[in-house]
Amino acid sequence: MIVYLLRRVLNYSILTAVVSSLAYVLASLTLNPVHDLESRHPRPPQHVIDNKLDLLGANPDVPLIERTWTWFINIFHGDLGLTVSNHPVTDQLITRGGVSLQLLLVGSIIGAILGVILGVWGAVRQYRASDQVVTYASYLIFATPTFVMGILLMIAATQFNNAIGTQLITFSGQFSADAPTDFWGNLGDRLSHLLLPTIVLILGAAASYSRYQRNAMLDVLGADYIRTARAKGRTRSSALVRHGVRVALIPMSTFFAYSFGTLIAGATLLELVFSWHGMGEQAVQSIQTSDINSIAGATLFVSVLILCSSTLSEVLYAALDPRVRR
Amino acid sequence: MTLSSIDALTEKDSDGFGIDVPPDERPVRGRRSLSRNGLIWRRLKAMPRFWIGGSVLTFLVLFAFVGPVLSPYTFSQQDVMYFNYPPTTVHWFGTDQLGHDVLTQVMVGLQKSLMIGFIAGPLATILSALIGSFAGYVGGAADKAIVWFIDLMLVLPAFFVLIILYPFFRGASWIVMTFFLALTGWMIMAQVVRSQTRSLRERDFVKAARYMGFGPWSVVTRHIIPNVASLLIIDATLGVGAMILAETSLSFFGFGVQLPDVSLGSLLDAGDAAAVTRPWLFLAPAIVVVVLLLAINLVGDALRDAVDPTSKVNHG
Numbered sequence: 001m002i003v004y005l006l007r008r009v010l011n012y013s014i015l016t017a018v019v020s021s022l023a024y025v026l027a028s029l030t031l032n033p034v035h036d037l038e039s040r041h042p043r044p045p046q047h048v049i050d051n052k053l054d055l056l057g058a059n060p061d062v063p064l065i066e067r068t069w070t071w072f073i074n075i076f077h078g079d080l081g082l083t084v085s086n087h088p089v090t091d092q093l094i095t096r097g098g099v100s101l102q103l104l105l106v107g108s109i110i111g112a113i114l115g116v117i118l119g120v121w122g123a124v125r126q127y128r129a130s131d132q133v134v135t136y137a138s139y140l141i142f143a144t145p146t147f148v149m150g151i152l153l154m155i156a157a158t159q160f161n162n163a164i165g166t167q168l169i170t171f172s173g174q175f176s177a178d179a180p181t182d183f184w185g186n187l188g189d190r191l192s193h194l195l196l197p198t199i200v201l202i203l204g205a206a207a208s209y210s211r212y213q214r215n216a217m218l219d220v221l222g223a224d225y226i227r228t229a230r231a232k233g234r235t236r237s238s239a240l241v242r243h244g245v246r247v248a249l250i251p252m253s254t255f256f257a258y259s260f261g262t263l264i265a266g267a268t269l270l271e272l273v274f275s276w277h278g279m280g281e282q283a284v285q286s287i288q289t290s291d292i293n294s295i296a297g298a299t300l301f302v303s304v305l306i307l308c309s310s311t312l313s314e315v316l317y318a319a320l321d322p323r324v325r326r
Numbered sequence: 327m328t329l330s331s332i333d334a335l336t337e338k339d340s341d342g343f344g345i346d347v348p349p350d351e352r353p354v355r356g357r358r359s360l361s362r363n364g365l366i367w368r369r370l371k372a373m374p375r376f377w378i379g380g381s382v383l384t385f386l387v388l389f390a391f392v393g394p395v396l397s398p399y400t401f402s403q404q405d406v407m408y409f410n411y412p413p414t415t416v417h418w419f420g421t422d423q424l425g426h427d428v429l430t431q432v433m434v435g436l437q438k439s440l441m442i443g444f445i446a447g448p449l450a451t452i453l454s455a456l457i458g459s460f461a462g463y464v465g466g467a468a469d470k471a472i473v474w475f476i477d478l479m480l481v482l483p484a485f486f487v488l489i490i491l492y493p494f495f496r497g498a499s500w501i502v503m504t505f506f507l508a509l510t511g512w513m514i515m516a517q518v519v520r521s522q523t524r525s526l527r528e529r530d531f532v533k534a535a536r537y538m539g540f541g542p543w544s545v546v547t548r549h550i551i552p553n554v555a556s557l558l559i560i561d562a563t564l565g566v567g568a569m570i571l572a573e574t575s576l577s578f579f580g581f582g583v584q585l586p587d588v589s590l591g592s593l594l595d596a597g598d599a600a601a602v603t604r605p606w607l608f609l610a611p612a613i614v615v616v617v618l619l620l621a622i623n624l625v626g627d628a629l630r631d632a633v634d635p636t637s638k639v640n641h642g
Binding site for chain 2 (some may be wrong): 015016031064089138140143148151152155262264269272283295299303306
């Protein structure tokens with residue numbers, strides 16, 4: 001079992017390494033980090049431009065393979081190069097990564113739990129009114145792009161704030177500039193900012209998890225072992241939870257890994273909509289400023305996150321399904 | 327990879343809406359036996375969501391392509407009497423700061439979004455069918471390589487890949503972006519087709535064709551792909567929605583369709599700045615996007631249930 005897990009992790013790590021190197025190569029091919037310098041008037045002397053290129057590790061005289069290799073090796077020294085504005089990408093990654101994780105972790109965990117509960121509930125009460133409501137709601141959520149949902153909530157929150165006359169819900173950035181400095185006030189301020197983007201993420205995640213969980217659960221409901229458990233004298237709810245939900249969760253663990261990528265993409269868009277200074281914003285800005293190291297850093301961050309979620313889902317799978325544990 | 331496409335591959339039965347229990351499918355004495363397509367059509371006919379989704383979709387297509395002809399305003403016409411007007415009887419969806427009629431703008435934007443979706447969605451499906459069936463049929467090293475490549479493509483969300491590739495299609499026509507969208511949306515379906523192919527490969531009719539000396543290409547196109555066709559049709563339908571969603575997101579953040587072209591995404595982008603003060607600029611394209619995606623998903627969903635009421639695609 002441990003060996004199996006280690007093999008999977010090794011495989012994922014190789015994929016991550018290849019993907020982030022590929023992202024570096026692609027970015028190097030498409031972006032010109034000194035575009036800004038070159039288009040200045042008067043044009044700075046050539047040696048200034050060359051210096052800048054050397055500093056960024058993007059000198060076109062060095063073969064691309066060699067540049068990529070240097071970038072890749074430097075990762076293990078905790079060095080991801082400099083941004084075009086000469087800040088270490090690593091520092092940026094740490095602050096911005098933290099911001100993104102806040103959003104992602106809260107959204108995905110609550111979303112997954114809510115989705116599983118709604119899915120099981122919907123399966124048990126199949127075709128009843130409550131099941132229909134959840135189903136229709138999830139269809140509506142599927143059809144709404146995350147950023148549209150975010151902006152709609154912003155419009156609603158503004159109306160709400162106007163109606164009650166104070167700024168109760170705030171939705172720009174992670175915290176206010178004039179936030180209270182004491183611990184609880186500060187926490188409250190941050191939570192108030194977290195509210196809207198998290199709602200959007202939770203709704204999106206819960207909608208897809210609940211559909212999936214509902215189907216997995218419907219498969220299980222008719223199974224013989226549920227009848228056996230009932231025949232043994234377990235109550236219906238105990239049989240469903242102990243024998244039903246546990247089995248129905250097995251396929252979910254794979255789905256969790258798949259959907260995490262979608263969740264990250266969704267969170268990226270939400271960061272931009274709610275002007276959070278996270279990784280998503282970094283990725284988009286680095287394309288706009290032709291910043292190779294910065295976009296490569298962002299992709300590395302995302303692929304490591306996906307690596308972690310895939311590993312986690314393997315562990316979950318093993319924990320739920322004894323046949324895998326050997 | 328999008329939510330709706332994953333959902334497409336994983337949902338199993340027609341339980342979504344209690345209203346459409348499949349009609350009785352036992353052969354009825356005295357009635358001509360049904361062909362497979364006839365059976366699918368009979369099931370589809372009995373599903374309200376097929377009719378709802380289909381008619382809304384038809385209406386939107388007419389709205390996009392016939393609407394601008396009927397509209398009293400042209401796309402770029404400025405009505406100097408009405409700047410920034412909320413919806414009125416003169417301008418049903420209001421006007422923007424330059425006096426453009428928002429209704430006409432939305433129609434023209436919808437045109438582009440529909441075209442992108444209807445090209446990119448099926449294109450991604452064709453890619454996944456070819457790659458998936460080839461990998462599953464040939465097996466061996468080629469299969470391993472393809473599976474590894476698919477895993478690789480799945481590590482990064484498509485949005486990231488597309489924004490890195492953005493400089494490639496900046497300034498190019500929207501059709502280039504459409505191809506890139508298709509290139510980032512085929513992986514999950516290819517996995518499904520591959521696993522289906524692996525079981526089909528062991529079936530007698532495929533073996534017979536192989537022993538008769540047909541090469542991989544002939545066997546795949548004549549025997550494998552027709553046998554996964556129903557899956558592919560569903561995927562293509564839902565793919566249209568997924569691609570429109572992707573296009574909208576990209577364009578909204580300035581990485582997609584650019585002037586002089588407009589799409590729903592770029593209209594949303596333009597309306598976003600004033601979303602709170604002049605909500606109609608944002609709400610008009612937003613409502614159209616949601617209704618469009620809802621209609622496509624309903625049709626795709628109905629199609630899936632009609633093709634295989636007990637399908638277990640994801641367990642293959």
